[in-house]
Amino acid sequence: MRGPARSAEVIGILGGMGPAATADFYAKLVATTPGSSDQDHLRTVIWSDPTIPDRTEALLGDGPDPTPWLLDGSRVLREAGATVIAIPCNTAHAFVPRIAGHAGLPIVHMIGEVARHLTVRRPGIHTVGLLATTGTVRAGLYQEWLDRFGIRLVLPDGDSQDRDVMTAVRAVKAGARDGTASEPLARAARRLTDRGAQAVIAGCTEIPLGLPADAVDVPLVDPSLILAQALVRLATNRSTTG
Amino acid sequence: MRGPARSAEVIGILGGMGPAATADFYAKLVATTPGSSDQDHLRTVIWSDPTIPDRTEALLGDGPDPTPWLLDGSRVLREAGATVIAIPCNTAHAFVPRIAGHAGLPIVHMIGEVARHLTVRRPGIHTVGLLATTGTVRAGLYQEWLDRFGIRLVLPDGDSQDRDVMTAVRAVKAGARDGTASEPLARAARRLTDRGAQAVIAGCTEIPLGLPADAVDVPLVDPSLILAQALVRLATNRSTTG
Numbered sequence: 001m002r003g004p005a006r007s008a009e010v011i012g013i014l015g016g017m018g019p020a021a022t023a024d025f026y027a028k029l030v031a032t033t034p035g036s037s038d039q040d041h042l043r044t045v046i047w048s049d050p051t052i053p054d055r056t057e058a059l060l061g062d063g064p065d066p067t068p069w070l071l072d073g074s075r076v077l078r079e080a081g082a083t084v085i086a087i088p089c090n091t092a093h094a095f096v097p098r099i100a101g102h103a104g105l106p107i108v109h110m111i112g113e114v115a116r117h118l119t120v121r122r123p124g125i126h127t128v129g130l131l132a133t134t135g136t137v138r139a140g141l142y143q144e145w146l147d148r149f150g151i152r153l154v155l156p157d158g159d160s161q162d163r164d165v166m167t168a169v170r171a172v173k174a175g176a177r178d179g180t181a182s183e184p185l186a187r188a189a190r191r192l193t194d195r196g197a198q199a200v201i202a203g204c205t206e207i208p209l210g211l212p213a214d215a216v217d218v219p220l221v222d223p224s225l226i227l228a229q230a231l232v233r234l235a236t237n238r239s240t241t242g
Numbered sequence: 243m244r245g246p247a248r249s250a251e252v253i254g255i256l257g258g259m260g261p262a263a264t265a266d267f268y269a270k271l272v273a274t275t276p277g278s279s280d281q282d283h284l285r286t287v288i289w290s291d292p293t294i295p296d297r298t299e300a301l302l303g304d305g306p307d308p309t310p311w312l313l314d315g316s317r318v319l320r321e322a323g324a325t326v327i328a329i330p331c332n333t334a335h336a337f338v339p340r341i342a343g344h345a346g347l348p349i350v351h352m353i354g355e356v357a358r359h360l361t362v363r364r365p366g367i368h369t370v371g372l373l374a375t376t377g378t379v380r381a382g383l384y385q386e387w388l389d390r391f392g393i394r395l396v397l398p399d400g401d402s403q404d405r406d407v408m409t410a411v412r413a414v415k416a417g418a419r420d421g422t423a424s425e426p427l428a429r430a431a432r433r434l435t436d437r438g439a440q441a442v443i444a445g446c447t448e449i450p451l452g453l454p455a456d457a458v459d460v461p462l463v464d465p466s467l468i469l470a471q472a473l474v475r476l477a478t479n480r481s482t483t484g
Protein backbone atom coordinates (compact mmCIF):
# COMPACT_ATOMS: atom_id res chain seq x y z
CA MET A 1 0.00 0.00 0.00
CA ARG A 2 1.30 3.37 -0.94
CA GLY A 3 1.45 5.62 2.13
CA PRO A 4 0.55 9.25 2.68
CA ALA A 5 4.23 10.28 2.82
CA ARG A 6 4.67 14.05 2.93
CA SER A 7 0.95 14.58 2.57
CA ALA A 8 -0.16 18.20 2.42
CA GLU A 9 -2.98 17.19 4.75
CA VAL A 10 -2.82 18.23 8.41
CA ILE A 11 -5.23 16.13 10.46
CA GLY A 12 -7.13 18.11 13.11
CA ILE A 13 -8.47 16.07 16.01
CA LEU A 14 -11.17 17.67 18.13
CA GLY A 15 -10.72 15.57 21.23
CA GLY A 16 -10.91 15.28 24.98
CA MET A 17 -14.28 13.50 24.90
CA GLY A 18 -12.86 11.67 26.80
CA PRO A 19 -9.11 12.18 26.87
CA ALA A 20 -8.22 8.46 27.07
CA ALA A 21 -10.34 7.83 23.95
CA THR A 22 -8.46 10.65 22.19
CA ALA A 23 -5.08 9.10 23.08
CA ASP A 24 -6.37 5.72 21.86
CA PHE A 25 -7.65 7.26 18.63
CA TYR A 26 -4.32 8.95 17.90
CA ALA A 27 -2.48 5.67 18.57
CA LYS A 28 -4.83 3.97 16.06
CA LEU A 29 -4.22 6.70 13.48
CA VAL A 30 -0.45 6.21 13.83
CA ALA A 31 -0.72 2.40 13.72
CA THR A 32 -2.98 2.57 10.64
CA THR A 33 -0.63 4.84 8.69
CA PRO A 34 1.72 2.83 6.46
CA GLY A 35 5.36 3.82 6.70
CA SER A 36 8.73 2.78 8.00
CA SER A 37 10.03 6.00 9.55
CA ASP A 38 8.67 8.98 11.49
CA GLN A 39 8.70 11.09 8.34
CA ASP A 40 6.13 8.84 6.59
CA HIS A 41 3.45 9.84 9.14
CA LEU A 42 0.77 12.51 8.98
CA ARG A 43 1.12 15.92 10.56
CA THR A 44 -1.57 16.11 13.20
CA VAL A 45 -2.85 18.73 15.60
CA ILE A 46 -4.97 17.65 18.54
CA TRP A 47 -7.10 19.95 20.67
CA SER A 48 -8.07 17.88 23.67
CA ASP A 49 -10.44 19.78 25.95
CA PRO A 50 -11.87 17.41 28.56
CA THR A 51 -13.70 20.34 30.18
CA ILE A 52 -16.24 20.30 27.30
CA PRO A 53 -19.62 19.75 29.01
CA ASP A 54 -20.87 16.17 28.94
CA ARG A 55 -22.55 15.46 25.60
CA THR A 56 -25.09 12.93 26.89
CA GLU A 57 -26.23 15.27 29.68
CA ALA A 58 -26.77 18.05 27.14
CA LEU A 59 -28.78 15.75 24.86
CA LEU A 60 -30.97 14.59 27.75
CA GLY A 61 -31.62 18.22 28.63
CA ASP A 62 -29.72 18.14 31.91
CA GLY A 63 -26.56 20.04 31.07
CA PRO A 64 -25.02 22.98 29.18
CA ASP A 65 -24.77 22.90 25.39
CA PRO A 66 -21.20 21.90 24.36
CA THR A 67 -21.52 23.68 20.97
CA PRO A 68 -19.48 26.80 21.97
CA TRP A 69 -16.60 24.58 23.16
CA LEU A 70 -16.70 22.56 19.92
CA LEU A 71 -16.66 25.75 17.85
CA ASP A 72 -13.75 27.10 19.86
CA GLY A 73 -11.79 23.86 19.42
CA SER A 74 -12.48 23.92 15.67
CA ARG A 75 -11.10 27.45 15.50
CA VAL A 76 -7.92 26.39 17.35
CA LEU A 77 -7.44 23.51 14.88
CA ARG A 78 -8.05 25.71 11.84
CA GLU A 79 -5.64 28.39 13.06
CA ALA A 80 -3.03 25.72 13.78
CA GLY A 81 -3.16 24.70 10.11
CA ALA A 82 -5.50 21.70 10.14
CA THR A 83 -7.03 20.90 6.73
CA VAL A 84 -9.68 18.45 7.96
CA ILE A 85 -11.35 17.71 11.30
CA ALA A 86 -12.01 14.35 12.95
CA ILE A 87 -14.01 14.03 16.17
CA PRO A 88 -13.28 10.78 18.04
CA CYS A 89 -16.48 10.95 20.11
CA ASN A 90 -19.70 9.40 18.84
CA THR A 91 -22.04 11.43 21.03
CA ALA A 92 -20.43 14.72 19.96
CA HIS A 93 -21.61 13.95 16.41
CA ALA A 94 -25.09 15.03 17.53
CA PHE A 95 -23.67 18.56 17.49
CA VAL A 96 -21.91 18.31 14.10
CA PRO A 97 -24.83 19.94 12.24
CA ARG A 98 -24.46 22.95 14.56
CA ILE A 99 -20.71 23.37 13.95
CA ALA A 100 -20.20 22.10 10.37
CA GLY A 101 -21.05 25.43 8.72
CA HIS A 102 -18.85 27.42 11.10
CA ALA A 103 -15.79 25.19 11.43
CA GLY A 104 -14.33 26.38 8.12
CA LEU A 105 -12.98 22.88 7.48
CA PRO A 106 -14.46 19.60 6.27
CA ILE A 107 -15.42 17.19 9.07
CA VAL A 108 -14.91 13.47 8.37
CA HIS A 109 -18.11 12.05 9.86
CA MET A 110 -17.29 9.00 12.01
CA ILE A 111 -20.80 7.58 12.00
CA GLY A 112 -21.22 8.05 8.25
CA GLU A 113 -17.89 6.24 7.78
CA VAL A 114 -19.14 3.30 9.90
CA ALA A 115 -22.30 2.97 7.77
CA ARG A 116 -20.18 3.07 4.60
CA HIS A 117 -17.71 0.54 6.03
CA LEU A 118 -20.47 -1.94 6.89
CA THR A 119 -21.97 -1.66 3.42
CA VAL A 120 -18.71 -1.90 1.49
CA ARG A 121 -16.63 -4.24 3.66
CA ARG A 122 -19.28 -6.40 5.29
CA PRO A 123 -22.09 -6.67 2.73
CA GLY A 124 -23.47 -9.84 4.38
CA ILE A 125 -24.44 -7.94 7.52
CA HIS A 126 -28.02 -6.67 7.56
CA THR A 127 -28.64 -6.34 11.31
CA VAL A 128 -26.23 -4.68 13.74
CA GLY A 129 -26.37 -4.03 17.46
CA LEU A 130 -25.29 -0.78 19.07
CA LEU A 131 -23.50 -0.18 22.35
CA ALA A 132 -23.42 3.59 22.80
CA THR A 133 -24.21 6.36 25.27
CA THR A 134 -27.84 7.16 25.96
CA GLY A 135 -27.15 10.50 24.26
CA THR A 136 -26.05 8.82 21.02
CA VAL A 137 -29.03 6.43 21.14
CA ARG A 138 -31.61 9.15 21.84
CA ALA A 139 -30.16 11.45 19.16
CA GLY A 140 -30.70 8.63 16.65
CA LEU A 141 -27.24 9.12 15.15
CA TYR A 142 -26.63 5.53 14.05
CA GLN A 143 -30.31 4.98 13.26
CA GLU A 144 -30.25 7.80 10.72
CA TRP A 145 -27.10 6.65 8.92
CA LEU A 146 -27.82 2.91 8.95
CA ASP A 147 -31.37 3.53 7.68
CA ARG A 148 -29.85 5.28 4.67
CA PHE A 149 -27.77 2.19 3.91
CA GLY A 150 -30.62 -0.26 4.59
CA ILE A 151 -29.11 -1.80 7.72
CA ARG A 152 -31.38 -2.72 10.64
CA LEU A 153 -30.32 -1.49 14.09
CA VAL A 154 -30.90 -3.38 17.35
CA LEU A 155 -30.66 -1.34 20.56
CA PRO A 156 -30.33 -2.48 24.19
CA ASP A 157 -33.55 -2.31 26.17
CA GLY A 158 -33.78 0.57 28.66
CA ASP A 159 -32.59 -1.48 31.60
CA SER A 160 -29.51 -2.86 29.79
CA GLN A 161 -28.73 0.63 28.43
CA ASP A 162 -28.78 2.30 31.85
CA ARG A 163 -27.43 -0.47 34.04
CA ASP A 164 -24.86 -2.10 31.78
CA VAL A 165 -23.77 0.29 29.04
CA MET A 166 -23.73 3.64 30.84
CA THR A 167 -22.23 2.18 34.02
CA ALA A 168 -19.38 0.73 31.96
CA VAL A 169 -18.77 3.95 30.00
CA ARG A 170 -18.54 5.92 33.27
CA ALA A 171 -16.17 3.30 34.74
CA VAL A 172 -13.81 3.67 31.75
CA LYS A 173 -13.96 7.47 31.99
CA ALA A 174 -13.02 7.11 35.69
CA GLY A 175 -9.93 5.09 34.70
CA ALA A 176 -11.12 1.46 35.08
CA ARG A 177 -9.04 -0.91 32.94
CA ASP A 178 -9.51 -3.98 35.12
CA GLY A 179 -12.55 -5.72 33.68
CA THR A 180 -15.08 -3.66 35.67
CA ALA A 181 -16.42 -2.46 32.34
CA SER A 182 -16.01 -5.61 30.27
CA GLU A 183 -18.58 -7.79 32.06
CA PRO A 184 -21.57 -5.46 31.74
CA LEU A 185 -20.59 -4.60 28.16
CA ALA A 186 -20.23 -8.26 27.17
CA ARG A 187 -23.64 -8.97 28.77
CA ALA A 188 -25.27 -6.10 26.85
CA ALA A 189 -23.61 -7.32 23.61
CA ARG A 190 -24.92 -10.86 24.17
CA ARG A 191 -28.46 -9.55 24.49
CA LEU A 192 -28.06 -7.83 21.12
CA THR A 193 -26.72 -10.92 19.36
CA ASP A 194 -29.57 -12.96 20.92
CA ARG A 195 -31.89 -10.61 19.08
CA GLY A 196 -30.20 -11.15 15.71
CA ALA A 197 -27.29 -8.70 15.61
CA GLN A 198 -24.64 -10.03 13.19
CA ALA A 199 -22.13 -7.45 14.41
CA VAL A 200 -21.96 -5.03 17.33
CA ILE A 201 -20.86 -1.41 17.00
CA ALA A 202 -18.69 -0.19 19.89
CA GLY A 203 -20.44 3.14 19.42
CA CYS A 204 -18.77 5.14 22.17
CA THR A 205 -14.99 5.71 21.97
CA GLU A 206 -14.64 4.51 25.59
CA ILE A 207 -16.14 1.09 24.77
CA PRO A 208 -13.16 -0.43 22.90
CA LEU A 209 -11.07 0.54 25.97
CA GLY A 210 -13.36 -1.54 28.20
CA LEU A 211 -14.50 -4.42 26.00
CA PRO A 212 -12.01 -6.82 24.38
CA ALA A 213 -13.10 -7.88 20.88
CA ASP A 214 -12.95 -11.57 21.86
CA ALA A 215 -15.58 -11.04 24.57
CA VAL A 216 -18.19 -10.80 21.80
CA ASP A 217 -19.19 -13.71 19.51
CA VAL A 218 -19.77 -11.55 16.44
CA PRO A 219 -17.50 -8.90 14.86
CA LEU A 220 -17.06 -5.87 17.12
CA VAL A 221 -16.99 -2.78 14.91
CA ASP A 222 -14.70 -0.01 16.22
CA PRO A 223 -15.76 3.39 14.84
CA SER A 224 -12.56 5.10 15.97
CA LEU A 225 -10.47 2.60 13.97
CA ILE A 226 -12.75 3.12 10.94
CA LEU A 227 -12.37 6.91 11.31
CA ALA A 228 -8.56 6.51 11.46
CA GLN A 229 -8.62 4.39 8.29
CA ALA A 230 -10.81 6.99 6.52
CA LEU A 231 -8.31 9.74 7.37
CA VAL A 232 -5.35 7.73 6.07
CA ARG A 233 -7.27 7.01 2.86
CA LEU A 234 -8.11 10.68 2.43
CA ALA A 235 -4.49 11.78 2.98
CA THR A 236 -3.16 9.06 0.68
CA ASN A 237 -5.59 9.85 -2.14
CA ARG A 238 -4.96 13.57 -1.98
CA SER A 239 -1.19 13.13 -1.83
CA THR A 240 -1.07 10.78 -4.83
CA THR A 241 -3.57 12.65 -7.01
CA GLY A 242 -3.01 16.27 -5.99
CA MET B 243 -4.50 13.19 45.98
CA ARG B 244 -6.11 16.41 44.95
CA GLY B 245 -6.36 16.63 41.18
CA PRO B 246 -5.79 19.45 38.75
CA ALA B 247 -9.53 19.91 38.17
CA ARG B 248 -10.30 22.96 36.06
CA SER B 249 -6.64 23.93 35.99
CA ALA B 250 -5.88 27.16 34.15
CA GLU B 251 -2.93 25.32 32.65
CA VAL B 252 -3.07 24.20 29.01
CA ILE B 253 -0.43 21.56 28.33
CA GLY B 254 1.34 21.99 24.99
CA ILE B 255 2.93 18.85 23.59
CA LEU B 256 5.54 19.32 20.88
CA GLY B 257 5.37 15.84 19.39
CA GLY B 258 5.68 13.60 16.38
CA MET B 259 9.21 12.48 17.29
CA GLY B 260 8.01 9.79 16.72
CA PRO B 261 4.23 9.83 16.49
CA ALA B 262 3.69 6.52 18.34
CA ALA B 263 5.77 7.86 21.24
CA THR B 264 3.60 10.99 21.27
CA ALA B 265 0.39 8.91 21.45
CA ASP B 266 1.96 6.84 24.24
CA PHE B 267 3.00 9.98 26.12
CA TYR B 268 -0.48 11.48 25.92
CA ALA B 269 -1.99 8.20 27.16
CA LYS B 270 0.44 8.33 30.12
CA LEU B 271 -0.48 11.95 30.86
CA VAL B 272 -4.19 11.00 30.93
CA ALA B 273 -3.57 7.88 33.05
CA THR B 274 -1.42 9.89 35.51
CA THR B 275 -4.02 12.62 35.99
CA PRO B 276 -6.23 11.93 39.01
CA GLY B 277 -9.94 12.30 38.38
CA SER B 278 -13.17 10.42 37.95
CA SER B 279 -14.71 12.15 34.93
CA ASP B 280 -13.58 13.73 31.67
CA GLN B 281 -13.88 17.19 33.19
CA ASP B 282 -11.16 16.48 35.80
CA HIS B 283 -8.54 16.20 33.05
CA LEU B 284 -6.12 18.78 31.67
CA ARG B 285 -6.73 20.75 28.54
CA THR B 286 -3.99 19.75 26.12
CA VAL B 287 -2.90 20.78 22.67
CA ILE B 288 -0.62 18.51 20.69
CA TRP B 289 1.36 19.49 17.61
CA SER B 290 2.59 16.23 16.16
CA ASP B 291 4.84 16.81 13.17
CA PRO B 292 6.54 13.57 12.18
CA THR B 293 8.14 15.34 9.19
CA ILE B 294 10.59 17.08 11.58
CA PRO B 295 14.06 16.01 10.36
CA ASP B 296 15.63 13.16 12.30
CA ARG B 297 17.29 14.51 15.47
CA THR B 298 20.06 11.93 15.64
CA GLU B 299 21.06 12.50 12.01
CA ALA B 300 21.28 16.24 12.65
CA LEU B 301 23.44 15.72 15.75
CA LEU B 302 25.78 13.39 13.87
CA GLY B 303 26.14 16.04 11.15
CA ASP B 304 24.33 14.04 8.48
CA GLY B 305 20.98 15.78 8.28
CA PRO B 306 19.14 19.12 8.34
CA ASP B 307 18.80 21.05 11.58
CA PRO B 308 15.31 20.45 13.08
CA THR B 309 15.36 23.79 14.97
CA PRO B 310 13.08 25.69 12.53
CA TRP B 311 10.46 22.91 12.78
CA LEU B 312 10.65 22.97 16.59
CA LEU B 313 10.26 26.75 16.63
CA ASP B 314 7.29 26.53 14.30
CA GLY B 315 5.63 23.87 16.47
CA SER B 316 6.22 25.99 19.58
CA ARG B 317 4.51 28.92 17.86
CA VAL B 318 1.49 26.75 16.97
CA LEU B 319 1.21 25.60 20.60
CA ARG B 320 1.54 29.15 21.98
CA GLU B 321 -1.07 30.52 19.57
CA ALA B 322 -3.41 27.65 20.46
CA GLY B 323 -3.30 28.76 24.10
CA ALA B 324 -0.69 26.44 25.63
CA THR B 325 0.82 27.74 28.88
CA VAL B 326 3.70 25.27 29.08
CA ILE B 327 5.55 23.02 26.61
CA ALA B 328 6.55 19.37 27.00
CA ILE B 329 8.66 17.57 24.40
CA PRO B 330 8.28 13.77 24.57
CA CYS B 331 11.51 13.10 22.65
CA ASN B 332 14.82 12.78 24.47
CA THR B 333 17.02 13.53 21.46
CA ALA B 334 15.09 16.72 20.66
CA HIS B 335 16.22 18.08 24.03
CA ALA B 336 19.63 18.70 22.42
CA PHE B 337 17.88 21.55 20.60
CA VAL B 338 16.07 22.99 23.63
CA PRO B 339 18.77 25.64 24.27
CA ARG B 340 18.19 26.90 20.70
CA ILE B 341 14.40 27.22 21.09
CA ALA B 342 13.92 28.03 24.81
CA GLY B 343 14.43 31.78 24.40
CA HIS B 344 12.10 31.99 21.39
CA ALA B 345 9.27 29.66 22.38
CA GLY B 346 7.62 32.28 24.59
CA LEU B 347 6.57 29.55 27.03
CA PRO B 348 8.33 27.58 29.77
CA ILE B 349 9.57 24.15 28.66
CA VAL B 350 9.39 21.35 31.26
CA HIS B 351 12.75 19.66 30.68
CA MET B 352 12.27 15.88 30.52
CA ILE B 353 15.90 15.01 31.18
CA GLY B 354 16.18 17.44 34.09
CA GLU B 355 13.02 15.86 35.54
CA VAL B 356 14.58 12.39 35.28
CA ALA B 357 17.70 13.54 37.19
CA ARG B 358 15.50 15.12 39.88
CA HIS B 359 13.31 12.00 40.08
CA LEU B 360 16.32 9.71 40.61
CA THR B 361 17.70 11.94 43.35
CA VAL B 362 14.41 12.46 45.20
CA ARG B 363 12.62 9.15 44.68
CA ARG B 364 15.52 6.71 44.38
CA PRO B 365 18.28 8.12 46.63
CA GLY B 366 19.98 4.70 46.88
CA ILE B 367 20.84 4.72 43.18
CA HIS B 368 24.29 6.10 42.37
CA THR B 369 24.97 4.42 39.01
CA VAL B 370 22.49 4.28 36.13
CA GLY B 371 22.66 2.85 32.64
CA LEU B 372 21.32 4.62 29.58
CA LEU B 373 19.58 3.22 26.53
CA ALA B 374 19.15 6.12 24.13
CA THR B 375 19.75 7.20 20.55
CA THR B 376 23.30 7.84 19.43
CA GLY B 377 22.25 11.50 19.12
CA THR B 378 21.24 11.72 22.77
CA VAL B 379 24.41 9.91 23.87
CA ARG B 380 26.76 12.07 21.74
CA ALA B 381 25.05 15.30 22.82
CA GLY B 382 25.78 14.31 26.44
CA LEU B 383 22.25 15.22 27.54
CA TYR B 384 21.94 12.74 30.41
CA GLN B 385 25.64 13.04 31.26
CA GLU B 386 25.25 16.77 31.89
CA TRP B 387 22.17 16.46 34.14
CA LEU B 388 23.24 13.36 36.07
CA ASP B 389 26.69 14.90 36.73
CA ARG B 390 24.93 17.83 38.38
CA PHE B 391 23.13 15.45 40.73
CA GLY B 392 26.22 13.28 41.39
CA ILE B 393 24.92 10.18 39.60
CA ARG B 394 27.34 8.07 37.57
CA LEU B 395 26.27 7.16 34.03
CA VAL B 396 27.10 3.87 32.27
CA LEU B 397 26.75 3.85 28.46
CA PRO B 398 26.62 0.92 26.01
CA ASP B 399 29.86 0.30 24.16
CA GLY B 400 29.88 1.40 20.51
CA ASP B 401 28.97 -2.00 19.16
CA SER B 402 25.97 -2.47 21.49
CA GLN B 403 24.85 1.13 20.80
CA ASP B 404 24.85 0.70 17.03
CA ARG B 405 23.81 -2.92 16.68
CA ASP B 406 21.32 -3.32 19.54
CA VAL B 407 19.95 0.06 20.61
CA MET B 408 19.66 1.91 17.29
CA THR B 409 18.38 -1.16 15.44
CA ALA B 410 15.62 -1.53 18.04
CA VAL B 411 14.67 2.16 17.98
CA ARG B 412 14.34 2.04 14.19
CA ALA B 413 12.26 -1.16 14.42
CA VAL B 414 9.79 0.53 16.81
CA LYS B 415 9.59 3.60 14.55
CA ALA B 416 8.79 1.22 11.67
CA GLY B 417 5.90 -0.22 13.67
CA ALA B 418 7.41 -3.36 15.27
CA ARG B 419 5.50 -4.38 18.40
CA ASP B 420 6.30 -8.10 18.19
CA GLY B 421 9.43 -8.51 20.26
CA THR B 422 11.81 -7.62 17.40
CA ALA B 423 12.97 -4.71 19.52
CA SER B 424 12.81 -6.28 22.97
CA GLU B 425 15.60 -8.84 22.54
CA PRO B 426 18.37 -6.43 21.48
CA LEU B 427 17.22 -3.88 24.07
CA ALA B 428 17.18 -6.46 26.88
CA ARG B 429 20.68 -7.59 25.80
CA ALA B 430 21.98 -4.01 25.86
CA ALA B 431 20.36 -3.44 29.29
CA ARG B 432 22.01 -6.61 30.67
CA ARG B 433 25.43 -5.36 29.60
CA LEU B 434 24.79 -2.14 31.54
CA THR B 435 23.69 -3.92 34.73
CA ASP B 436 26.75 -6.21 34.41
CA ARG B 437 28.81 -3.02 34.63
CA GLY B 438 27.10 -1.84 37.80
CA ALA B 439 23.96 0.01 36.67
CA GLN B 440 21.39 -0.07 39.51
CA ALA B 441 18.68 1.24 37.17
CA VAL B 442 18.35 1.68 33.41
CA ILE B 443 16.93 4.80 31.78
CA ALA B 444 14.72 4.07 28.75
CA GLY B 445 16.14 7.29 27.31
CA CYS B 446 14.35 7.34 23.96
CA THR B 447 10.55 7.58 23.92
CA GLU B 448 10.40 4.60 21.53
CA ILE B 449 12.18 2.30 24.00
CA PRO B 450 9.32 1.76 26.49
CA LEU B 451 7.24 0.73 23.43
CA GLY B 452 9.75 -2.00 22.59
CA LEU B 453 11.08 -3.13 25.98
CA PRO B 454 8.78 -4.51 28.70
CA ALA B 455 9.89 -3.41 32.21
CA ASP B 456 10.09 -7.04 33.34
CA ALA B 457 12.74 -7.82 30.68
CA VAL B 458 15.25 -5.89 32.82
CA ASP B 459 16.45 -7.03 36.28
CA VAL B 460 16.76 -3.50 37.71
CA PRO B 461 14.21 -0.66 37.69
CA LEU B 462 13.54 0.64 34.17
CA VAL B 463 13.12 4.41 34.38
CA ASP B 464 10.64 5.82 31.85
CA PRO B 465 11.36 9.52 31.18
CA SER B 466 8.03 10.04 29.40
CA LEU B 467 6.13 8.83 32.48
CA ILE B 468 8.26 11.10 34.69
CA LEU B 469 7.54 14.03 32.35
CA ALA B 470 3.79 13.28 32.55
CA GLN B 471 3.96 13.20 36.36
CA ALA B 472 5.86 16.52 36.40
CA LEU B 473 3.14 18.15 34.27
CA VAL B 474 0.34 16.88 36.53
CA ARG B 475 2.25 18.17 39.58
CA LEU B 476 2.72 21.56 37.93
CA ALA B 477 -0.96 21.86 36.98
CA THR B 478 -2.10 20.69 40.42
CA ASN B 479 0.18 23.08 42.32
CA ARG B 480 -0.76 26.06 40.22
CA SER B 481 -4.50 25.28 40.44
CA THR B 482 -4.44 24.88 44.24
CA THR B 483 -2.19 27.83 45.01
CA GLY B 484 -2.96 30.28 42.23
